Amino acid sequence: MVSVNPLSATSNNGKTIASFFEGHPVDSIAQVFFHREAPSSPVCRKYIRITDAHILRFLTGYGRRPVAAEALHAEAATTGQSVASQANLDRVKGWWWLRLLRSLAWRFTPWESSPALVAWLDEFDPQVIFFCGGDANYLYPAVEGWARRFDIPVAFYITDDYVLPISTRSPARLIYRRWTRRVFRRMTRGAGAIFTIGDHMSKVYEARFGFSSVPIMNAVDIGRRTPPQSVAGERVDFVYVGSLHSNRWRVLSDLGSAIQVLRTEGVDCELTVYARDRPTGEAGAGLASSRVTYGGSLGQEEVAQVLARATVAVHVEAFDRESKAVTALSISTKIPEYMAYGVPILAIGPEDVASMLYVRDGGFGRCVTTQDPEDLLSAARDLAQDPEERGRLSARGLELAVINHSSSKVSALVREVLSGLVSRGSGWSAKSGCQARMPAHW
The missing domain is CATH 3.40.50.2000 (Glycogen Phosphorylase B;)
Incomplete structure (x- = not known):
């Protein structure tokens, strides 16, 4: 699994992805992520991360040492909060020239060949990559490279739109979005399966880009809940x-x-x-x-x-x-x-x-x-x-x-699609297009 955010019990994106893998064998899942937040989900025990701090250390050291990667053990998945405040993060997200420079720094730093990361991947020996990259455009070539290296398929999950044309006065934002659209289109052509966050996104993207996808939304544990009783005059x-x-x-x-x-x-x-x-x-x-x-x-x-x-x-x-x-x-x-x-x-x-x-x-x-x-x-x-x-x-x-949104139903659908990719032995192919559709019985 490759995503910007770690699997989480509380944070939105990490929580959504974690919900898809409830019930999967814990030891069959490993995650590469790129955020300072620590993982806090029990669905996975094996993590490794590379952050902006690792990239800065490499650049300020003029490349004398390889990019570090930080492996996290199972106990790290029980606690952890974001180091940066949401307010600071929101301000940075609006500085498009800074975001563009950051992406360029990642793109031209050989972080994906970090000895620690390569050894970690080799030890786990993945069969399929579940990738949620958002607008972190510098991650897409690395995921394609790993898919080719291990000859395995990619399941690409899209949660937000970063590629449709928008009106903006920021040249940096325009460049950033075009870059993201280019790697996005390459990923949708090479991925064995594409998941989206809902029917509306699936329909818009199929009409715009011509690829089919499987809509999956946040899964929740419903149990035996009943609607609460409301009484007139209550607070x-x-x-x-x-x-x-x-x-x-x-x-x-x-x-x-x-x-x-x-x-x-x-x-x-x-x-x-x-x-x-x-x-x-x-x-x-x-x-x-x-x-x-x-x-x-x-x-x-x-x-x-x-x-x-x-x-x-x-x-x-x-x-x-x-x-x-x-x-x-x-x-x-x-x-x-x-x-x-x-x-x-x-x-x-x-x-x-x-x-x-x-x-x-x-x-x-x-x-x-x-x-x-x-x-x-x-x-x-x-x-x-x-x-x-x-x-x-x-x-x-x-x-x-x-x-x-039943967690058992959604996770079963994800498992079926991923198992189908593995059983077919399909790897990366930039000309293949998406091979998986919603299973007929769903």
């Missing part, structure tokens, strides 16, 4: 669990203002935001002015406790053009969790974004697709004052969670 807790980047905090601030209006109308309600880092700067001021409560950072068990008590779960997507370009084809990893806990959803964002389409078409949430404060106030008021509607939405969400 209504609106809860948001997730990140505040891509201008999501602005939408949450608008919702906070609507909830303040409801409080003046005598409705006992509150909006609480749970995020990794306390919002600061413009985001902190905006949320504070709307009297949005910051509930802190949550571990996985705490997320379960919060959602079990929540009256309404909130999902937001920003309306500005740049934020929308990033999230247009993606399904939020939190939506399946909300569904699995039987919590009705208030979804706010552009009507053509994949997450909004999923909530609308599934019929398990109330969608607000305009920036009109009256529309937002009306939706929040309806959910706060109508326990029967909340109950109906809760039941529908739980029903769809069983169908679309």
